[in-house]
Every structure is written in C-alpha cells, then in structure tokens.
Amino acid sequence: MYSDPVISVENLSKCYEVYNKPHQRLLQMLFRGKRKYFNEFWALKNASFKVRAGETVGIIGSNGSGKSTLLQMLCGTLNPSGGEIHVRGRIAALLELGAGFNPEFTGKENVYLNAAILGLTLAEIEAAYADIEAFAEIGEFIDQPVKTYSSGMYVRLAFSVAVHTKPSILVVDEALSVGDARFQAKCLDRIKQMKESGVSILFVSHDVAAVRTLCDRALWLDKGTVRAIGEVFPVTAQYTEHLFDRKPEKAPDISSPEAKPQKREVLQPINQWGSHIGIIQSAGVYDAEGVQKNLYTDHEKMIIKIKFKTQSLNTIEGLSVSFSFKNLAGSDLIVGSTWNQKLSFTADNGNTQEVCFEVDNYLCSGDYLLVAAIENRSSAAIHYYEYVEGAQYFSSSFIGNASGQFMPRISMVISNDSVRTGTLTP
Ligand SMILES: Nc1ncnc2c1ncn2[C@@H]1O[C@H](COP(=O)(O)OP(=O)(O)OP(=O)(O)O)[C@@H](O)[C@H]1O
Numbered sequence: 001m002y003s004d005p006v007i008s009v010e011n012l013s014k015c016y017e018v019y020n021k022p023h024q025r026l027l028q029m030l031f032r033g034k035r036k037y038f039n040e041f042w043a044l045k046n047a048s049f050k051v052r053a054g055e056t057v058g059i060i061g062s063n064g065s066g067k068s069t070l071l072q073m074l075c076g077t078l079n080p081s082g083g084e085i086h087v088r089g090r091i092a093a094l095l096e097l098g099a100g101f102n103p104e105f106t107g108k109e110n111v112y113l114n115a116a117i118l119g120l121t122l123a124e125i126e127a128a129y130a131d132i133e134a135f136a137e138i139g140e141f142i143d144q145p146v147k148t149y150s151s152g153m154y155v156r157l158a159f160s161v162a163v164h165t166k167p168s169i170l171v172v173d174e175a176l177s178v179g180d181a182r183f184q185a186k187c188l189d190r191i192k193q194m195k196e197s198g199v200s201i202l203f204v205s206h207d208v209a210a211v212r213t214l215c216d217r218a219l220w221l222d223k224g225t226v227r228a229i230g231e232v233f234p235v236t237a238q239y240t241e242h243l244f245d246r247k248p249e250k251a252p253d254i255s256s257p258e259a260k261p262q263k264r265e266v267l268q269p270i271n272q273w274g275s276h277i278g279i280i281q282s283a284g285v286y287d288a289e290g291v292q293k294n295l296y297t298d299h300e301k302m303i304i305k306i307k308f309k310t311q312s313l314n315t316i317e318g319l320s321v322s323f324s325f326k327n328l329a330g331s332d333l334i335v336g337s338t339w340n341q342k343l344s345f346t347a348d349n350g351n352t353q354e355v356c357f358e359v360d361n362y363l364c365s366g367d368y369l370l371v372a373a374i375e376n377r378s379s380a381a382i383h384y385y386e387y388v389e390g391a392q393y394f395s396s397s398f399i400g401n402a403s404g405q406f407m408p409r410i411s412m413v414i415s416n417d418s419v420r421t422g423t424l425t426p
Pocket of ligand 1: 017041064065067070174
C-alpha cells in the first residue's frame with residue numbers, strides 16, 4: 001500500500017475557448033490562425049500530484065474550481081490542453097450525470113456496454129450481472145431505456161456498474177448526492193469496503209465531513225489551481241476557512257490566564273475564522289474543581305467554559321454560544337449550544353461574559369479537540385462571529401475495555417427461564 005503512484009499528474013491544464021457571441025465561433029473557424037475571436041479560460045492550470053496505490057484522496061473546492069474538469073481528464077473523457085497524466089490500472093468512474101450511458105439503450109444493455117468499455121470480458125460481465133442488478137435496486141426498470149430513468153435510478157445503476165467491474169482505481173464525483181439517503185449510505189459503505197481491499201479512490205465532495213471520514217489525503221482546488229494537497233484535516237480546515245472568506249489571522253492566545261495545562265502543552269488552534277475574530281476571550285475544558293486539564297477519565301465531569309465580549313457586535317439578537325468535541329479526523333462528536341436551550345444574552349458593555357457547559361466524559365480513550373463558537377442564528381444561514389477549531393486539545397482515558405467511540409453507562413439484563421440478572425456498567 002501507498003508505494004508506487006497509480007495516478008501521476010504533471011502540470012495538467014485545461015483551457016476553454018470562450019466566445020462572447022455565437023457568430024464568433026464561426027469566424028474563428030474561418031480565420032483560424034489569423035485572428036483570435038475567443039477569450040481563454042483556464043479551468044485547470046498546472047495541476048501536479050500523485051495518488052499512491054491503495055490511497056483515498058478527497059478532492060474539494062468550491063463550485064467551478066475545476067474538480068469535474070480534472071476527473072474527466074483523468075478518465076479520458078476530456079482532452080487536456082497541456083501536461084501529462086499517467087494512470088496505472090483499471091479506472092472506473094462515477095462522474096456527474098450525463099457521463100457513461102447511452103439513453104436509448106436499456107439499463108441491461110448499458111451494463112453490458114459499460115462493463116465492456118471498462119475492459120471486462122463477456123464471461124466476466126455475465127458473472128457479475130446479477131450482482132450489478134441487485135445492488136442497483138431499480139427493479140423492472142433495468143429493461144427500460146435509460147432515458148426513462150430518474151436521476152436517482154441512473155446513479156444507482158452507474159454506481160453499481162462502477163463498483164462491480166473490479167477497478168483498481170475508483171473515481172467518484174458529486175453524482176452520489178443525487179441518490180436518496182439510504183442509497184448514499186449503501187454506496188459509502190461499498191466505497192469503504194473497496195478502500196479496505198486496496199482500491200485507490202478519488203472522491204470529490206463538497207461534504208468536508210465525508211472527506212474527513214473517508215480520505216487519507218485531500219487536494220484543494222481553487223480557481224483551477226491546486227491550493228493545497230496533504231493531510232486531510234489541515235487541508236480541509238484551510239478550505240473551510242477560505243469558504244468563510246476570512247484570512248487566517250494570527251490566533252490570539254485563547255488559553256485562559258488561570259489555565260494550568262497538564263501533561264501536554266496547549267496547542268494553537270488549527271483553524272479560526274469569523275467576522276469578529278477576537279471576541280472569544282478564552283475557551284477551555286475544566287474539571288469539577290475548576291482546573292483546566294488535558295486528560296479526563298471515565299465519566300469524569302467536564303466543564304467547558306467560553307469567555308467572550310460582545311461589545312463589538314451591532315446586535316446580540318440571535319447570539320448563540322456553542323462548543324463541540326471533535327476527534328482528530330475533524331468529525332463533530334458532541335455539540336452543545338445555548339441556542340438549543342433558547343438562552344438569550346444581555347449586552348455586555350465591554351464586560352466579559354462566560355458560558356459554562358457541563359457534560360460527563362463518555363468519550364472512549366483517544367485524543368480530541370475543543371471547538372468554541374459564537375454565532376448569530378437569527379437567520380436561516382448561521383453567521384459565525386468567531387469559530388475556533390482546536391481551542392484546546394485533550395485526551396480521554398478509559399479504564400477497562402471500551403471500544404467504539406462513546407462509553408455511556410449501559411444497563412444490561414441477562415435472562416433465561418429461571419435466572420434474571422441485571423447490572424449497570426462500567
Ligand atoms: N465546455 C466549457 N466551456 C467553457 N468553460 C467551461 C466548460 N466546462 C467547464 N467550464 C468552466 O470550467 C470551470 C471548472 O468547471 P468544473 O465543472 O470542473 O468545476 P467543478 O469544480 O466541478 O464545479 P462544481 O462543484 O460546481 O461541479 C468552471 O468555471 C466552468 O464554468
């Protein structure tokens with residue numbers, strides 16, 4: 001695993017000719033070489049990266065950043081304007097709607113056609129056909145022309161073909177988002193199985209949480225250029241920060257003056273954004289005695305304190321203070337917010353206010369980080385005044401065999417005809 005590259009891309013570029021008026025296209029054909037009637041638009045410029053065998057790389061970027069353009073060139077459905085692509089192994093792609101199927105053919109005919117294009121022999125296709133049909137779950141529509149399919153049915157069949165053709169590289173574009181939630185979960189599960197079996201995967205998604213869960217590395221495309229490639233969490237954090245259109249300012253020291261970190265130093269936040277950076281004065285996790293600690297044991301009380309000043313805000317209507325515990329892959333595990341309790345604030349006139357959340361530690365052994373956020377929720381889209389990801393890092397140490405992610409108290413009962421025993425663990 002992770003040895004030789006299965007995809008190697010060097011200075012890959014795609015330039016589109018953009019005409020302001022339709023007739024300019026005709027003029028360009030007539031006077032090619034003599035005059036230029038178009039503007040150049042670089043959908044991708046000088047992209048270079050490698051994907052190693054068995055690796056899952058998430059591709060993130062805002063709308064129009066060049067993700068689909070890149071994937072189409074990798075899959076050979078679009079010609080590059082420059083650069084080189086080397087692909088080792090069979091690549092199966094689930095690109096956005098429109099790629100792959102002939103609308104006049106039935107689903108079954110398209111399965112045969114598609115699998116043949118992907119390099120399967122007739123015997124291999126026949127052996128796989130029942131599984132492809134069963135996984136797609138489109139019933140009798142399999143014998144109908146694909147042009148009669150809903151977009152969800154189309155994706156079900158396309159995904160099913162892609163994963164049953166034993167590819168060594170799987171490319172999944174945004175297409176999955178068309179399916180319903182159950183099918184999406186089923187597809188993600190299948191992608192995970194393929195990942196475990198050593199298939200290299202390129203996974204395009206706007207869903208940072210999905211990329212963080214699934215991928216080993218992330219590549220961030222911005223306006224056709226590779227802004228960052230590397231470990232998932234830092235790259236997705238930079239991308240998220242960019243989405244909120246805030247330059248990463250130097251993080252203020254948000255560990256409170258009374259903080260006495262134990263065992264490990266307090267790290268700088270990994271990510272920080274918002275329209276009013278600096279309104280959070282301090283944020284940390286404390287024990288029942290009020291000591292800020294970096295290690296919590298089984299079911300120990302944890303008090304999350306967030307101190308802030310709202311003086312710089314025009315309004316405190318809709319103000320909400322929230323915290324989250326995330327794992328190091330960046331997934332929210334526990335989220336608490338004053339908004340849930342409908343708590344409202346008074347103007348602080350420059351005084352520091354504090355919100356304390358109290359929770360018992362149910363986190364299994366591992367490393368975690370605290371997110372502190374001050375938001376305005378008065379409209380449908382949350383506006384972040386300040387969001388600090390990594391306000392504190394801490395560990396949980398569970399004595400006993402705790403597996404899974406959480407270890408709440410679980411009552412158990414064993415019964416048979418004559419005996420009934422109950423207990424509370426741990
Ligand atoms: N045939 C074309 N002619 C001109 N411009 C094009 C063409 N196809 C794509 N583009 C432009 O190239 C840029 C990159 O498009 P692309 O579809 O790769 O973005 P994307 O990151 O996949 O976006 P999204 O997340 O919205 O799917 C966009 O600005 C798009 O308008």
